[in-house]
Amino acid sequence: xxxxxxxxxxxxxxxxxxxxxxxxxxxxxxxxxxxxxxxxxxxxxxxxxxxxxxxxxxxxxxxxxxxxxxxxxxxxxxxxxxxxxxxxxxxxxxxxxxxxxxxxxxxxxxxxxxxxxxxxxxxxxxxxxxxxxxxxxxxxxxxxxxxxxxxxxxxxxxxxxxxxxxxxxxxxxxxxxxxxxxxxxxxxxxxxxxxxxxxxxxxxxxxxxxxxxxxxxxxxxxxxxxxxxxxx
Numbered sequence: 001x002x003x004x005x006x007x008x009x010x011x012x013x014x015x016x017x018x019x020x021x022x023x024x025x026x027x028x029x030x031x032x033x034x035x036x037x038x039x040x041x042x043x044x045x046x047x048x049x050x051x052x053x054x055x056x057x058x059x060x061x062x063x064x065x066x067x068x069x070x071x072x073x074x075x076x077x078x079x080x081x082x083x084x085x086x087x088x089x090x091x092x093x094x095x096x097x098x099x100x101x102x103x104x105x106x107x108x109x110x111x112x113x114x115x116x117x118x119x120x121x122x123x124x125x126x127x128x129x130x131x132x133x134x135x136x137x138x139x140x141x142x143x144x145x146x147x148x149x150x151x152x153x154x155x156x157x158x159x160x161x162x163x164x165x166x167x168x169x170x171x172x173x174x175x176x177x178x179x180x181x182x183x184x185x186x187x188x189x190x191x192x193x194x195x196x197x198x199x200x201x202x203x204x205x206x207x208x209x210x211x212x213x214x215x216x217x218x219x220x221x222x223x224x225x226x227x228x229x230x231x232x
Contacts, residue, residue, distance in 0.1 A: 017045045017125075017138040019068070022185075022211030024134050026072055028194040031083060032097070033108035034129040036188035038181070040113065041132060043125035043141070050122030055115065063111050063144035064127065069137045070104040084159050087197025095157065108132065109144055165191045166224040174229045182211060190217060190224050 021041040023029050030036045043066075058064075079090040080098040093101060110127040117123055125141075168190045175183055194208060208215045209232060216228045 013139045014048075015046060015069075015137040015139065016049045017043045017141070019043055019066075019130065019132040019134065019136040019138060021130065021132065021134050023132070024209050026133055027206075028189055028208040028210060029133055030131045030189065030192055033110055033131045035131065035192050036185065037111070037129045038185045038188050039128065039130065041110070041127050041130040042116075043127060043138060044121050045123070052117075052123055055123050055125075058112070058125070058143075059115055061112060061143040063109055064125075065142040065144055066106075066108045066110055066127075066130065066132075066138055067140040067142070068106045068108065068132060069139060070099040070101070070106055071135065071137055072133065073099050073104055076100045076102045076104075081197065082158065083193075083197035084164070085197075091158070105139075106132075106136075109149075164193065166193050166219060166222055167191070168224045168226065170226045171228070174226050178213075178229065182213075186210060186213075186215060186226075186229075190215070190226070193219065193224070195219060 019041050020043075021039060030039075076093065077098075077100045078093055080093050080096055080100060081087045081089060082091055082096050082098070085091070099106065108131055110130045113126045113128050115123055116126055168187045170183075178186075189210065190208070195206060203218070205216055205218045205227065208217070212232050214230050214232050215226060217224055217226045219225070
């Protein structure tokens, strides 16, 4: 730990848990928490923190804050190109939620679905709506407080609404063999338009991996067409 001008220039944090879900790659992960509420994530604590007493009372809270790390990113940029602005307008990194930050920290609000008591992994938190990749390190967990965390007079800058969502159309036979729950999860993920904002044309086909499946799709205007779903 170094001290510069009386301030800590580096503070070591410990990974207390790891997130596990169907997102095995960055492409397709919702850009904000809560956008795909049907997607479940298991928060598995590291052995050092598998202490039941540390979670005492957590079931009283409906939502939690997760503080985590962008483990797949390297470096940072003072300006970024938000997808909401078409991927061509530069905005200061601190005016966005871009993952390319000096310290690579993420903050997500998730719903606590249940606490599972397991023999091998201790108490596991099952949350919904997380915007995390499988294997993401968790640094801290805090309760979400409605009376202070909700600000009715807040403004949203350039992210004013969710009108950018796409209509998802499944080609004949593409849902075969998929559970209704998985179809719902994939629909929520795809309607958020996972394509890079600066590469949006109606002819390109994209592949998204989730939950052991590869989904091929394309987008025309405001409609996303699922062409095929195959097992990986």
